[in-house]
Amino acid sequence: MSNSGSNRAMRTGIGAALAALFLLIAGFLGWQYSVRGTDQLLTAALKLGTDFTLVDHDGNPITQEAFAGRPTMVFFGFTHCPEVCPTTLYEMAGWLETLGEEGRDLQAFFISVDPERDTPEIMKAYAEAMTDRVTGITGDPDEIEKVIAAWHVYAAKIPTGDGDYTMDHTASVFLIDENGAFKGTIAYGENREMAIAKLKRLAG
């Protein structure tokens, strides 16, 4: 038991380390982007994500195509999340409100890392309680897993009492330009002015 257990623990550890390394690089690029605006060389070649077929919170099919053509924010979370997810969705709503006209092209998605519990109906009520600008995405767990891996997102099921579970997950908002190129992240709890500056550059 301990052998396979420790293997699994080690794999989880390595996965977490890789995700952390990726985010360190992502954070650096995002910082470069926000302070210098000379990100072209650094991020032009960095594309995140993969083709997928999932459902949006209205129950309509949605694919990677949805991210193309417009500057996009992507956040991974789940609705059994008491703090980080509602806070982040509120913040996304607040940023968009602050940007007003300047941010009208920006689109925002909330991808569930817990598709087994997050149905489109649940995602819709959850997202729409905060803003009409964020679209929830959920669907087939295998497909979600593929997306999570392709975005280098860390997500892990953590058992709690009574056979229930919670999720550890990457809590940053990913920024993608209209060509699908990765433009950095906004960290959880990041300074509001910094977040707005990044979004202005993304939308501009």
Added chain:
Amino acid sequence: MKRFATVLSAAILGLSSAVASAHDYKLGALEIEHPFARATPPNAPVSGGYMTIHNSGEEADRLISGEASFADRLEIHEMKMEGDVMKMRQLTDGLEIPAGGEVELKPGGYHIMFIGIDSQFKDGESRSATLTFEKAGSIEVEFKIQDMRAMHGHGKKHGDEAMEHGEMDHSKMDHGKMKQDH
């Protein structure tokens, strides 16, 4: 001098008990300050509960469980940010309240998880729940429901007071995070 100190401490005591009477509970050596919970989006199955627990006693105590009629169950959790990853852990052995010390349950740190809530938590409402401590026993407290949007200055319904309070929580959250990580 001694008299001045007495007057001063009496004044402070008076002040703190005035604050305390607002929304504060005593249970043996424990004092539970302002239990509050996060307002939830519709359909959200969970919410977080927060408060500060002081222990003026000479022995450590431990918050070990809780229950409420409005939730399937209550758990004691710790949230941490590790890099960009949000991690949440159930504290199965409970949460120690050190002798002569205090523990703050707050956004970004320790909290009560209300799991399987039977209705949406709306700003201005309250919910009562029973908290159980290893030594001091059980007590029923009211959790005031607060709209946490104000936390990041995005509150629309709230006045400045709520915003200010929220901003303060947020900065404390960052400090708490630093302390936990090191």
